Amino acid sequence: MKPWEANIRKVVPYVPGDQPKGSHLVKLNTNENPYPPTPGVSAALKEMDYDLFRKYPDPASSVLVDALSEYYKVDRDEIFVGVGSDDVIAMAFMTFFNSDKPVLFPDISYSFYPVWAELFGVPYEKPALDENFKIVKEEYYRENGGIIFPNPNAPTGLYMPLSEVEDIVSHNQDSVVIVDEAYIDFGGTSALKLTRKYENLLVVQTFSKSRSMAGMRIGYAIGNPALIRALNDVKYSYNSYTMNMPSQILGAKAVEDRAYFQDTVEKIIHTREQAKLRLHELGFTFPESMANFIFASHETARAKDIYEALRQNSIFVRYFNQPRIDNYLRITIGTDEEMEALYCFLKEYL
Amino acid sequence: MKPWEANIRKVVPYVPGDQPKGSHLVKLNTNENPYPPTPGVSAALKEMDYDLFRKYPDPASSVLVDALSEYYKVDRDEIFVGVGSDDVIAMAFMTFFNSDKPVLFPDISYSFYPVWAELFGVPYEKPALDENFKIVKEEYYRENGGIIFPNPNAPTGLYMPLSEVEDIVSHNQDSVVIVDEAYIDFGGTSALKLTRKYENLLVVQTFSKSRSMAGMRIGYAIGNPALIRALNDVKYSYNSYTMNMPSQILGAKAVEDRAYFQDTVEKIIHTREQAKLRLHELGFTFPESMANFIFASHETARAKDIYEALRQNSIFVRYFNQPRIDNYLRITIGTDEEMEALYCFLKEYL
Numbered sequence: 001m002k003p004w005e006a007n008i009r010k011v012v013p014y015v016p017g018d019q020p021k022g023s024h025l026v027k028l029n030t031n032e033n034p035y036p037p038t039p040g041v042s043a044a045l046k047e048m049d050y051d052l053f054r055k056y057p058d059p060a061s062s063v064l065v066d067a068l069s070e071y072y073k074v075d076r077d078e079i080f081v082g083v084g085s086d087d088v089i090a091m092a093f094m095t096f097f098n099s100d101k102p103v104l105f106p107d108i109s110y111s112f113y114p115v116w117a118e119l120f121g122v123p124y125e126k127p128a129l130d131e132n133f134k135i136v137k138e139e140y141y142r143e144n145g146g147i148i149f150p151n152p153n154a155p156t157g158l159y160m161p162l163s164e165v166e167d168i169v170s171h172n173q174d175s176v177v178i179v180d181e182a183y184i185d186f187g188g189t190s191a192l193k194l195t196r197k198y199e200n201l202l203v204v205q206t207f208s209k210s211r212s213m214a215g216m217r218i219g220y221a222i223g224n225p226a227l228i229r230a231l232n233d234v235k236y237s238y239n240s241y242t243m244n245m246p247s248q249i250l251g252a253k254a255v256e257d258r259a260y261f262q263d264t265v266e267k268i269i270h271t272r273e274q275a276k277l278r279l280h281e282l283g284f285t286f287p288e289s290m291a292n293f294i295f296a297s298h299e300t301a302r303a304k305d306i307y308e309a310l311r312q313n314s315i316f317v318r319y320f321n322q323p324r325i326d327n328y329l330r331i332t333i334g335t336d337e338e339m340e341a342l343y344c345f346l347k348e349y350l
Numbered sequence: 351m352k353p354w355e356a357n358i359r360k361v362v363p364y365v366p367g368d369q370p371k372g373s374h375l376v377k378l379n380t381n382e383n384p385y386p387p388t389p390g391v392s393a394a395l396k397e398m399d400y401d402l403f404r405k406y407p408d409p410a411s412s413v414l415v416d417a418l419s420e421y422y423k424v425d426r427d428e429i430f431v432g433v434g435s436d437d438v439i440a441m442a443f444m445t446f447f448n449s450d451k452p453v454l455f456p457d458i459s460y461s462f463y464p465v466w467a468e469l470f471g472v473p474y475e476k477p478a479l480d481e482n483f484k485i486v487k488e489e490y491y492r493e494n495g496g497i498i499f500p501n502p503n504a505p506t507g508l509y510m511p512l513s514e515v516e517d518i519v520s521h522n523q524d525s526v527v528i529v530d531e532a533y534i535d536f537g538g539t540s541a542l543k544l545t546r547k548y549e550n551l552l553v554v555q556t557f558s559k560s561r562s563m564a565g566m567r568i569g570y571a572i573g574n575p576a577l578i579r580a581l582n583d584v585k586y587s588y589n590s591y592t593m594n595m596p597s598q599i600l601g602a603k604a605v606e607d608r609a610y611f612q613d614t615v616e617k618i619i620h621t622r623e624q625a626k627l628r629l630h631e632l633g634f635t636f637p638e639s640m641a642n643f644i645f646a647s648h649e650t651a652r653a654k655d656i657y658e659a660l661r662q663n664s665i666f667v668r669y670f671n672q673p674r675i676d677n678y679l680r681i682t683i684g685t686d687e688e689m690e691a692l693y694c695f696l697k698e699y700l
Contacts, residue, residue, distance in 0.1 A: 004524055004525050007449045008580045009584055030405075036401040037400055045400050046396070050386060053564070054385065054386055055380075083594075084591060094359060096358060098358065175357075200352075215406060237361035238465050239434075239437065239462075241567060244567040244596070246594070246597075247594055
């Protein structure tokens, strides 16, 4: 090893997920939305003036913050935006979790939480989900340096009623509590309305799922102005310009068309409810999903075998080779046609 | 202070720069390119399929890496891309500067270097520029945990000949040496050609200046595959998706049209050389700039007064209220028309 190599940061190498290419495949592995963004996004893209690109983007992303403020009926100073909810949550770890006490998040949850904790030197504990994959709220009634959990949880899809979310927040008013609502629009009730009641509550959402904009990298957090100011102070202290101009402009457009958004979400919910019936008929069981995916286990066939068989037939779902969940498949809800292709193959295979 | 507030990270609050709005102003304060991106960018923007946005972007930014590989005649595994060179350099600090020895960078230089060093807990020393603002290469012949400097330097505009850059690199083969070439295309010779000779050399460039794409947030680093692999390992370990789809697609287009790029750069160089004559006639002195800005001091008038007078007349330049440079203005090279407006006002004012 050369001397300069000795100073390289040690990290766990990343194993990229399947990013299959081609037109005849059914891609149900990354929880993307099967429908395009709103027509307003298409129109704004066509009208976009490329000459603007020569200038730095607005560091405050004002046009996007304005649109979110209008949509959610919150003030501008209650909104923080970032380059995807990954950026927003990483920034929140960095900003709020500077304590010697452990941050708490579920043992089965979003895989980046422990990564960010380690990156920023934050101690953490992972209270276990119960045997039905439910978050046990009482596990979060202990001393901590902060709390984060997704609702609905990933990769289980299980939704926690707002009253239980509030129980966790109200028991932890000395810590910042973050509810990661990447999948909330698919039938859940957001904790947004609680942010004015609890000044330590931060709600994070994303444009990547319900708003069909994963490719644009847009996430946001809503909370009381003291939290938002702290996030912006940390962000601006080391990088002034992160969200590019197209994301700001097209992101703003994406939240304007409520009817299209509602319609798309309803189609996905409808397809998901159908999927529950069809997968059940095929011998699958799963926690009750309120997300745009179903986390399913088969009564006889091994998840890994099904995953590989599907893969060989150009149908991609997600498989996690991890304790407790290594016999489950996470199946994204696609179009009705894509789901038919899945059922059709499974019927043959099983 | 509430308990949750006690855990908020302490940072130096950011003071946003002037982002003046309006059509009748002359904006010479952020080193943006006065000319639009290449026509290929305009065409690709018009053809862009908004339906693609629903999918996650390629985490490897392959289309952009391919275009850079073709342009610079280096291999794909010698290229790292990030969300602006700020993202690339912050990632490089995080990846390469894990040492107890101090990282070295000039006392007058890019203001984010000490910020990133503090963010990642990296010790640093700032060797002083000489009385003519030159980097003294011998100051970098001492024990260190890494070296970074811009060439040309900012905000001075001074260029260090490649032979001196090589002297610094060859004296420091036990550290990673980063040359930040944000302004190299305006007349300097890049250290790119040295990256195959010195495996510890990383060259960072950006689309924000010479390529007229500040609004898209694209930066890149070129170096030997071991350095690039380390950067990618660190990046992927905590965030898979950072550069959005439009930046990947339009960034690739931006590097294809060499003739337009060359033409734009030459126009800016020509305007800069004119500016040197005109500013000199007006009583200004300045280090010899090889960038798209001039760092000028007036023989009688105070920089701060000139800055404020210009501002009141909708002409924006940059003023740094810092030791050693508080009697200088950093004036971005705009179009000939914009520069005429500047000279015209200054002639009246002085």
